[in-house]
Amino acid sequence: MRKDTGIYTFNPEPVGDYAVKVSDVSMVYNIANEQLNSLKEYVLKLAKRELFFREFLALQNISFEVKHGDSFGLVGTNGSGKSTMLKIISGVLSPTTGSCEVNGTLAPLIEMGAGFNLDLSARENIYLNGALLGYSRKFIQEHFDEIVDFAELRDFLELPMKNYSSGMVARIAFSIATVIVPNILIVDETLSVGDMFFKEKCQDRIKSLIEEHNTTVLFVSHSISQVARICENAIWIEKGIPQMIGTAKEVCEAYSKSHKT
Amino acid sequence: MSLVRYFSLRYTVLSLTIMNSLLARLKRDSFVLTSLVSKDFKIKYRRSILGVLWSVLNPLFMMLVLTVVFSFIFRFEIENFPLYLILGKLIYLLVSGSTTAGLSSIFNSASLIKKIRINKAIFPVEKVIFEMVNFTFSLTAVVIVMLYFQVAPTPTVFLMPLLMIYVLLFCTGLSLILSALAVFFRDVVHLWSVFTLAWMYLSAIFYPVSILPEVAQQAILWNPIYQFITYFREIIMWGTVPSLQSNLICLGMALSTLAVGILIFRKLQKRFILYV
Numbered sequence: 001m002r003k004d005t006g007i008y009t010f011n012p013e014p015v016g017d018y019a020v021k022v023s024d025v026s027m028v029y030n031i032a033n034e035q036l037n038s039l040k041e042y043v044l045k046l047a048k049r050e051l052f053f054r055e056f057l058a059l060q061n062i063s064f065e066v067k068h069g070d071s072f073g074l075v076g077t078n079g080s081g082k083s084t085m086l087k088i089i090s091g092v093l094s095p096t097t098g099s100c101e102v103n104g105t106l107a108p109l110i111e112m113g114a115g116f117n118l119d120l121s122a123r124e125n126i127y128l129n130g131a132l133l134g135y136s137r138k139f140i141q142e143h144f145d146e147i148v149d150f151a152e153l154r155d156f157l158e159l160p161m162k163n164y165s166s167g168m169v170a171r172i173a174f175s176i177a178t179v180i181v182p183n184i185l186i187v188d189e190t191l192s193v194g195d196m197f198f199k200e201k202c203q204d205r206i207k208s209l210i211e212e213h214n215t216t217v218l219f220v221s222h223s224i225s226q227v228a229r230i231c232e233n234a235i236w237i238e239k240g241i242p243q244m245i246g247t248a249k250e251v252c253e254a255y256s257k258s259h260k261t
Numbered sequence: 262m263s264l265v266r267y268f269s270l271r272y273t274v275l276s277l278t279i280m281n282s283l284l285a286r287l288k289r290d291s292f293v294l295t296s297l298v299s300k301d302f303k304i305k306y307r308r309s310i311l312g313v314l315w316s317v318l319n320p321l322f323m324m325l326v327l328t329v330v331f332s333f334i335f336r337f338e339i340e341n342f343p344l345y346l347i348l349g350k351l352i353y354l355l356v357s358g359s360t361t362a363g364l365s366s367i368f369n370s371a372s373l374i375k376k377i378r379i380n381k382a383i384f385p386v387e388k389v390i391f392e393m394v395n396f397t398f399s400l401t402a403v404v405i406v407m408l409y410f411q412v413a414p415t416p417t418v419f420l421m422p423l424l425m426i427y428v429l430l431f432c433t434g435l436s437l438i439l440s441a442l443a444v445f446f447r448d449v450v451h452l453w454s455v456f457t458l459a460w461m462y463l464s465a466i467f468y469p470v471s472i473l474p475e476v477a478q479q480a481i482l483w484n485p486i487y488q489f490i491t492y493f494r495e496i497i498m499w500g501t502v503p504s505l506q507s508n509l510i511c512l513g514m515a516l517s518t519l520a521v522g523i524l525i526f527r528k529l530q531k532r533f534i535l536y537v
Contacts, residue, residue: 004531029535039448047431091378106378114372119304131296135291208290257402 006095008088014104014183019216020066020089025098027059027240050113059085059240061098066233068104068183070211071217073231074249075224075255078232081240082220086186089218104183104216107133119164122153122172126160143179151175163201171198176203184216198203214224228252281386290380292416297387316398320351320407331467338467341410344498349466349490352398356432357376358485364453366441371537381530385436393429403497403498415500420437423508424492430515431485437522441529444536464490485514 006025023183059081074082087093088100090108112219115132116125126147130140148154152172161169161180164197178185187206227234231248236255244251306312324347331342339345366384367374374381407414443449464486470478481487488511496499 039446042446070343087375094531114376117300117304119307120300124300124303128296128300131293132373132379136288137292184498234477 002201004094005097007099008091008094009099009101011089011103014068016063016103017067019068019070019102019104019120019184020072020218021251022065023063023099023101024087025088025095025100026057027081027088027093028057028096029058030054033138056257057240059088059095059237060123060236060242062235062236062242063098064242064245066216066218068216069210069214070233071219071228071231073234073251074218074237075222075227075234075239075251076222076243077170077248077259078222079239080237082237083188085237086188086220090186102184105180105237106184106186107177107180107182108186108188116161116169118164118172119160121158121160122164123157124173126176129173133177133180135180147172147175147179150179150205167195167198174198174202178202178209181209181213182215184218186218188220209211224252224256263386264316269366279290280309286380290383293379294387294390297383298391301387301391302394303312313398316395317401317405318463320347320354320399320402323347324406327467334415335468337467337469337472341498342372343411343414344406345494346467347403347406348497349494351396352428352493353461353464353466353486354399355392355396355428356435356489358395358430359389360435360439360455361437361457362388362392363432364439364450366436367440367444367533368447368537374537375534381436382526385526386433389432389436392432393425396425407497412417412498414497417496417500417502420496420503424489424496424511425509427492427515430519431489432519434515434520434522437526438518441526441533444529460484460486463487466490468531478485482510484516485511488514 035045062081064072074085076082080210084093086108089102090101090106115129119127120128127137127140129139146155151168151174153168153171156164156168161172164172185206201240206217210217217230219227219231228248233246234248234251235245236243236251244254302313309315311318324343327346327350328343331337331346363385366388367381370384373379406412438454439449463481464472464484465481469496470481473481488507492503492507495503495507515529
């Protein structure tokens with residue numbers, strides 16, 4: 001088994017030339033050949049020396065840089081390692097080898113609403129989820145109305161969230177996650193939730209973050225047209241191997257060409 | 262000369278920034294902790310009319326049941342047996358409750374751990390704090406029993422915070438160990454429920470130590486719960502100041518468990534995300 005030497009450095013100040021700098025990152029998952037779930041099985045296999053792992057390379061030697069204020073797209077087919085890459089950048093997963101450097105506050109929009117407790121009311125959940133996202137109590141108090149107004153759910157504030165529709169939950173989640181002006185915003189196909197009007201509102205909000213607040217955006221999508229429209233630069237990853245880095249237009253063209261033949 | 266000054270200045274700046282970021286992290290973590298504790302309370306007493314009063318009533322009723330059982334079936338010569346019982350039971354419930362909740366806290370927070378960069382130790386620590394707050398409410402039950410049996414408190418009750426710190430550190434350490442191990446082996450969940458049951462009978466909660474054989478009386482001194490219970494009974498029931506030795510034993514057990522807990526947790530937490 002190889003030794004883990006991956007380094008993740010996070011600096012909340014937007015300093016240096018790059019918002020995100022990924023150098024030579026590889027991610028290895030050890031997949032057990034059999035499912036081992038109990039201590040007994042584990043010890044038995046260990047004693048018999050039958051404990052084998054298959055190494056699975058989710059990412060191989062990925063390097064790229066994202067400048068401050070840039071909007072950067074990641075494209076690739078399902079299971080090609082895009083989300084793994086985003087998880088490494090957001091600091092949830094540490095890389096096996098290589099290094100990842102992030103300068104600036106992060107707002108992850110990866111599957112929002114993870115911290116909701118559906119037995120609690122929306123009001124209580126806004127505070128709870130805000131805390132989990134790293135906001136201070138004062139910040140939430142000051143921006144409470146802004147969150148509620150953006151989600152347009154003021155009439156249902158005291159209702160337990162299990163009575164909400166999934167679209168309503170997504171509205172609250174998006175409002176909480178984007179009330180802050182982050183230096184770096186990570187968007188992982190979350191724009192597919194909500195009705196048409198709310199989707200537009202979300203896109204406007206992201207656009208205003210990019211244009212008015214100089215926020216760096218990392219964008220993952222299957223929709224090539226969306227990437228080409230929103231992003232300036234992009235990387236194309238296929239089965240964990242980087243295929244191409246360049247302007248979003250070039251990368252998207254090459255990507256769609258390769259899938260037509 | 263200037264080089265020395267440069268480095269000392271650099272060092273000061275560096276240590277100041279480290280201090281600052283540490284303080285900021287502590288502030289953030291404490292807000293997350295209080296939010297989670299208040300969430301747990303809301304969930305626990307949701308739609309119950311008596312609400313938090315149950316934290317007092319529950320140990321009282323339990324004491325009543327056990328007192329009836331033990332006054333008719335087994336008889337022990339203990340003065341104020343109900344008080345003896347409830348003091349032991351409360352400490353036991355605190356330890357078993359917080360560790361059992363702490364145990365599953367990591368894999369129950371899988372959805373969060375997979376998505377947000379967060380100090381993972383928050384989850385087991387929060388469960389311990391929640392049980393600690395609950396325990397503080399339950400102390401009202403002790404006051405009621407003392408009033409009923411007309412046991413006057415002595416100034417030794419002021420040692421209560423000290424005992425609570427010992428138990429807090431001990432439970433935190435144990436929860437860190439268990440929650441980390443449970444991520445990799447769910448067996449720990451089943452083992453722990455059996456273990457805590459055995460631990461209850463081994464902690465002299467409803468019998469006097471004097472009924473035990475000599476060997477067992479020596480062995481029970483290694484049981485942290487028994488040490489905490491004895492401390493509790495000393496300051497509340499018997500009005501004696503626990504000796505320096507018993508203070509050191511309690512503190513030692515708490516700190517060593519915490520140290521092991523932090524070590525194990527830090528070693529394993531990087532790999533949690535691959536298993537939760």
